[in-house]
Amino acid sequence: MKMEHTDFHHQLTDAVEQNRRISKLAAFRYELNESQTMDSAPSGDIAGREQAIGGMLTLIWQDGSISLHQLTRELLHADSLPLGEWREQRFLHDGYRYFVKPSKAPLPVVPLFDPLIAQAVYRQEMPDLPDGFDATLTVHKRTVTHSKGLQLEDEGTAIRLTPKDLSFPFGHRGRLFPSEREMTYLETEWQWFSRFPLSVSDQLDQVTQETVLLFSPEALGTLIHSGLGVHLTNPASLSLAHSFLEQCATKTSLTLRYDPHVPWALGSQRFSAEGNRTAAVTLLSPVRVEKQVEKPAFLAPHDAFEHKLSPGPSYSQEALRLAAGTVHHFREWLRLKPEVLYIPTLALPESYAPWAEESAWVPEAFLFKRGRPVCRGAFPLSFSLTSILCATEAELVSKIGWDRPGLALPARLLDSTS
Amino acid sequence: MNELVSPLTLSLTHMVISTADTFGVFAHVYVHEHDGREYLWKQGTQRQTITSTGWRMIIWVRTPEGGIGQAATDLSTPDAVIACFHQARQHTRISPLLAAGFERLQQLESRYPPLLTPDPDKLIWEKTPLLTQIEAHHRHVLSTYSLPALTTTLTLRRETCYITRSDGTTHRTSFFRGHVRDQIMLPTVGITHSFEHGATAPTLPELTGDLWISSLDEQIVHWHQTRQRADTCLPMPPHPRLNWDKLDLQLLMDIEITAHLLATWFLHQSDSVPHTVAHLQADAVEGALSYQPMHPYGYLLVPSAIVTRSGLDLAGLLALREAAAGHSFSCHLHLELPELALSELALSDHVNRSDLSAPVDPTTHPDHPHPFSCAEQASRHLDQRGLLYEEDFYLLEGVDRFHADPATGRFGLRPRRLYRYEQKRLVPVTPVWLTGSIESLMPSFVGGMSPTSDSPADQKSQVKPLSSVHPHLTYWTMSAPLYSYLHFAGIEQNERGI
Numbered sequence: 001m002k003m004e005h006t007d008f009h010h011q012l013t014d015a016v017e018q019n020r021r022i023s024k025l026a027a028f029r030y031e032l033n034e035s036q037t038m039d040s041a042p043s044g045d046i047a048g049r050e051q052a053i054g055g056m057l058t059l060i061w062q063d064g065s066i067s068l069h070q071l072t073r074e075l076l077h078a079d080s081l082p083l084g085e086w087r088e089q090r091f092l093h094d095g096y097r098y099f100v101k102p103s104k105a106p107l108p109v110v111p112l113f114d115p116l117i118a119q120a121v122y123r124q125e126m127p128d129l130p131d132g133f134d135a136t137l138t139v140h141k142r143t144v145t146h147s148k149g150l151q152l153e154d155e156g157t158a159i160r161l162t163p164k165d166l167s168f169p170f171g172h173r174g175r176l177f178p179s180e181r182e183m184t185y186l187e188t189e190w191q192w193f194s195r196f197p198l199s200v201s202d203q204l205d206q207v208t209q210e211t212v213l214l215f216s217p218e219a220l221g222t223l224i225h226s227g228l229g230v231h232l233t234n235p236a237s238l239s240l241a242h243s244f245l246e247q248c249a250t251k252t253s254l255t256l257r258y259d260p261h262v263p264w265a266l267g268s269q270r271f272s273a274e275g276n277r278t279a280a281v282t283l284l285s286p287v288r289v290e291k292q293v294e295k296p297a298f299l300a301p302h303d304a305f306e307h308k309l310s311p312g313p314s315y316s317q318e319a320l321r322l323a324a325g326t327v328h329h330f331r332e333w334l335r336l337k338p339e340v341l342y343i344p345t346l347a348l349p350e351s352y353a354p355w356a357e358e359s360a361w362v363p364e365a366f367l368f369k370r371g372r373p374v375c376r377g378a379f380p381l382s383f384s385l386t387s388i389l390c391a392t393e394a395e396l397v398s399k400i401g402w403d404r405p406g407l408a409l410p411a412r413l414l415d416s417t418s
Numbered sequence: 419m420n421e422l423v424s425p426l427t428l429s430l431t432h433m434v435i436s437t438a439d440t441f442g443v444f445a446h447v448y449v450h451e452h453d454g455r456e457y458l459w460k461q462g463t464q465r466q467t468i469t470s471t472g473w474r475m476i477i478w479v480r481t482p483e484g485g486i487g488q489a490a491t492d493l494s495t496p497d498a499v500i501a502c503f504h505q506a507r508q509h510t511r512i513s514p515l516l517a518a519g520f521e522r523l524q525q526l527e528s529r530y531p532p533l534l535t536p537d538p539d540k541l542i543w544e545k546t547p548l549l550t551q552i553e554a555h556h557r558h559v560l561s562t563y564s565l566p567a568l569t570t571t572l573t574l575r576r577e578t579c580y581i582t583r584s585d586g587t588t589h590r591t592s593f594f595r596g597h598v599r600d601q602i603m604l605p606t607v608g609i610t611h612s613f614e615h616g617a618t619a620p621t622l623p624e625l626t627g628d629l630w631i632s633s634l635d636e637q638i639v640h641w642h643q644t645r646q647r648a649d650t651c652l653p654m655p656p657h658p659r660l661n662w663d664k665l666d667l668q669l670l671m672d673i674e675i676t677a678h679l680l681a682t683w684f685l686h687q688s689d690s691v692p693h694t695v696a697h698l699q700a701d702a703v704e705g706a707l708s709y710q711p712m713h714p715y716g717y718l719l720v721p722s723a724i725v726t727r728s729g730l731d732l733a734g735l736l737a738l739r740e741a742a743a744g745h746s747f748s749c750h751l752h753l754e755l756p757e758l759a760l761s762e763l764a765l766s767d768h769v770n771r772s773d774l775s776a777p778v779d780p781t782t783h784p785d786h787p788h789p790f791s792c793a794e795q796a797s798r799h800l801d802q803r804g805l806l807y808e809e810d811f812y813l814l815e816g817v818d819r820f821h822a823d824p825a826t827g828r829f830g831l832r833p834r835r836l837y838r839y840e841q842k843r844l845v846p847v848t849p850v851w852l853t854g855s856i857e858s859l860m861p862s863f864v865g866g867m868s869p870t871s872d873s874p875a876d877q878k879s880q881v882k883p884l885s886s887v888h889p890h891l892t893y894w895t896m897s898a899p900l901y902s903y904l905h906f907a908g909i910e911q912n913e914r915g916i
Contacts, residue, residue, distance in 0.1 A: 053492075056468075070470035073492045088544075089455070089467050166825060202661050202853060230608070236567040237605040347821035347830075353608040359851075361821035361830040378828045380659070380851045 005032055008076045009145065015081060016147045020062070023083055029099065029146030030057040031273045032071055038121045041134040041164075056273075065090035100275035102150045107270045107277060111263045112156035116177045130183040132190045133161040133171070144275045152271050161186065161401070167376065168193055169344045169366050172401035173218075175264045185400045193373060201377040204341060204365050209412040211339040211367075214397060215388075217404045219346045223360070224256070225317035227385040230351040232258075232283070233315050237351075244354040244385075249287040251390035254407075255323040256284035260316065265403050267318030283320075284389065321404050322396060330399035333408075335371040341411065342366045346381065354385040383414045422535060422592045423580045427451070427473075430499045431582045434477060437503055444584040445503070446478040446520075446716030450746045454575035455543050459556040461568065474746060475499060476714050477506045478520075485510030486517060519737035523717035530720045533711055535591045541576060541622065548572065551627040552598055555634065559600060563642055567603035572596070574625070579712045589718055591711055593618050596625045597883075597893065600634055602641075613637040614883060616707035616893070644834070651848045654836075660812065662854035662862070662906040668811040669852075669904045670793055675833060677881040677896040678820045680753055681888045683856045685739065685824040691730045694860040697754040698725035700738055707883060708748040708895040714741050719749065725860060742890045753898040755866030758796065790815070793901055794844050796867055800903075801842065811839040818849060820887050827856040854906075862906050866899025 015023040032055035039050075055071035067089045069075070118139045120127050129135050138158040145151045161172035168190055172178055178186070215223065231241035259280040260268050272278055334340060346360040360381045367375050388394075391413045396405040431447045438445035456468045476490045477499075487510035491502040549572070556570040575595045582588040597616035603609075615633045619625040660667060671679075680698070701721040702711040713719045715737060724735050741747040793813050800806040816834030823829070831852045837844035885892040 068466055068468040070468055072470065072472050074471055074473045074494060077493060077495065086469065089469050091464070091467055093466060202659075202664060227608075234603065234605075236603050237608050240605060240608050349609070349819065351603075351608055351610045356607070359819065359832070361819065361851075363821065363823040363828060363830075364826065378823075378826075378830065378853060380830055380832075380853075 035140035117157040518733035618709040682822040686827040748893040813837040
């Protein structure tokens with residue numbers, strides 16, 4: 001990807017090093033996210049190619065004050081820096097003045113870049129897609145840099161295949177273009193699924209006690225993020241998250257990790273917005289005897305921005321992953337279960353209490369009987385995060401098209417259906 | 419007037435129009451520029467200011483053969499703009515609906531005079547009294563309710579819009595938009611609550627915060643009081659959930675709920691509307707948070723009826739929906755319903771917008787009947803006229819949870835308060851989910867009841883932005899009757915044992 005910020009970086013370095021007396025600047029740092037997207041089915045009438053830029057510039061002035069500026073393409077291409085205007089926006093703040101020391105040790109090796117996707121986007125040529133799917137391909141580049149010598153860059157790709165038929169609930173998400181085998185699987189699955197006429201029901205929450213609920217990785221991510229992830233990234237409710245994890249540790253049979261180093265996973269990244277190496281943290285693991293449970297540290301760095309304008313924050317809910325001794329393959333697993341209610345997505349408030357009874361809205365769920373789809377419908381799902389993460393009969397399920405496992409558990413273990 | 423638009427923007431748009439002439443195509447150019455500040459207070463102190471600027475050009479190209487193409491760029495250089503023009507020119511396609519949208523906007527625009535916009539003054543952001551007003555409000559909320567975590571964000575933006583077309587038409591405007599949000603986090607239970615308000619004005623000094631602060635204060639007072647009061651609700655037999663597609667239901671819903679449903683209807687793909695008594699109009703209302711007088715197709719946005727008793731203006735609706743997806747556009751939707759013949763009720767001017775946020779407890783307004791008591795009177799009135807069926811009549815107030823899927827048009831809504839009509843009165847019952855498909859909304863409206871007032875501006879209540887539930891509708895506003903009355907003739911289907 002073409003570097004858009006080279007001149008901008010030179011101008012800033014110049015203002016800090018050569019023209020200190022005039023500029024009054026002491027230091028700078030910024031995080032920049034550039035992305036280019038290609039869509040096989042452009043939404044509306046926007047031509048199917050979008051370039052986006054986002055980021056945040058922090059300036060540290062010689063009097064100890066700082067100022068924050070959103071990065072836009074307009075600003076990156078300006079002939080000169082609007083230093084006078086920026087100076088007027090200074091304020092005092094204890095945070096932000098901290099700089100990550102450039103490390104001599106190499107960053108962890110995490111493959112995130114698929115040349116096939118990148119070439120397709122640059123050449124504007126969509127590769128052959130499986131029948132019945134639309135694709136969105138993205139190439140993105142992250143830069144974290146500061147005037148004390150740090151310069152980190154990372155390039156990654158992403159692909160999302162969405163079924164053209166809205167009533168088919170399986171797509172593909174990841175960083176690698178799917179292989180021939182995977183594409184054949186997706187096509188065959190769609191053709192198989194479309195053979196069954198589905199009825200619509202609004203009483204899917206009144207399923208039998210033996211029905212197994214299967215949460216897709218996306219639905220599971222939303223559940224864990226709003227009930228736990230949000231609290232782990234907010235200093236005000238961090239202790240709430242700790243006491244919840246302590247409570248769960250003796251009951252769970254699952255391992256929950258925040259792992260940004262999984263190859264080709266969407267939640268993976270090698271460094272944070274401030275330039276720190278990212279680290280994997282085990283949040284929850286089965287503890288059979290009473291012992292002191294390790295308290296995971298605050299997931300966002302202490303000087304994290306207090307706003308949400310900066311895209312690509314260090315914490316990504318997609319890096320929350322469950323693990324267990326056995327992971328079942330979707331097809332074989334589905335065939336063996338008498339009744340499965342599959343939940344592809346769900347909606348929740350921004351944050352909720354992890355042990356309280358909560359109600360999620362499921363816009364569309366699919367009921368399978370003996371491996372075949374029979375009906376679909378929307379319903380409110382009552383649950384508590386404790387009942388999900390501590391379910392004794394929980395199983396992990398993997399599937400082609402998912403970049404992390406989904407979770408299955410009997411419906412009777414949730415408060416609502418017991 | 420030219421000071422409004424930078425010489426660079428003028429020269430770039432001129433370049434696009436002359437290139438379009440060379441290629442024998444018709445061009446519409448829309449430029450949106452913004453310059454803004456975001457101020458943040460946390461736990462009583464101002465923590466940070468962020469500056470942002472942005473520039474975006476959208477080019478539409480129409481060929482003599484009827485093809486329409488579009489492209490956008492956020493880089494204001496001659497190369498980028500010309501590349502954008504060619505991208506639009508090379509991606510044209512025949513779309514009768516899109517062409518109809520252009521025609522519709524053209525027709526509407528020709529009936530209205532051009533916009534008048536004051537000349538800009540030199541802008542000094544920190545001179546606005548808003549900063550001290552919002553800071554005082556933040557500290558007041560923090561100390562009054564001893565909140566463990568309060569964040570207040572004030573966003574101020576100067577927006578400039580410039581449109582020009584190959585037929586020689588140009589329009590320009592500039593205004594200020596202010597938006598404030600209070601966010602309360604309760605760390606012991608891990609729940610977050612947000613309250614927001616905002617407005618637009620031609621100049622920064624005219625953007626004052628009195629109205630916002632009183633609205634935010636009321637929202638927070640209401641939240642605090644309902645939090646403390648444990649409602650004694652009856653359980654909710656016979657329906658564990660209200661599905662308006664399946665049950666015979668008569669619903670009286672307050673404006674907040676109507677607005678959420680209306681926004682979902684607006685975003686959902688729907689080619690036609692069965693017969694309805696509703697009248698829905700889109701407008702650029704000066705002073706409203708949603709004010710934006712220019713459509714990204716390159717036309718002035720003038721009042722237009724989307725839904726009338728005679729049908730749906732599909733081209734107009736799609737043109738607005740398409741613009742909503744572009745995020746730099748917002749609009750005001752205004753719903754009118756036939757007034758329920760309840761003139762004898764005490765719906766006088768004291769039932770105004772401020773009462774919307776007031777608690778249900780009638781003792782807080784000893785001198786006035788509360789909107790709730792008006793709703794109760796309205797229910798009795800409908801009952802006396804034989805229009806109401808007990809057990810199937812519900813009053814819904816406030817939105818506790820709302821989720822909608824614009825693709826399928828299905829939604830789930832849990833009101834903050836739910837009442838069932840029993841023995842000539844409205845009895846509070848445990849709030850349950852109301853679900854259904856949004857297509858049923860328009861044909862089910864029967865009428866509305868609104869406060870009467872001498873001032874036409876106060877006649878209809880307005881609701882705060884819906885961006886949290888409808889991400890495409892950032893800064894959109896709605897007005898509707900205080901209560902809407904809907905009748906659903908659903909068909910009970912027993913699908914148990916599937």
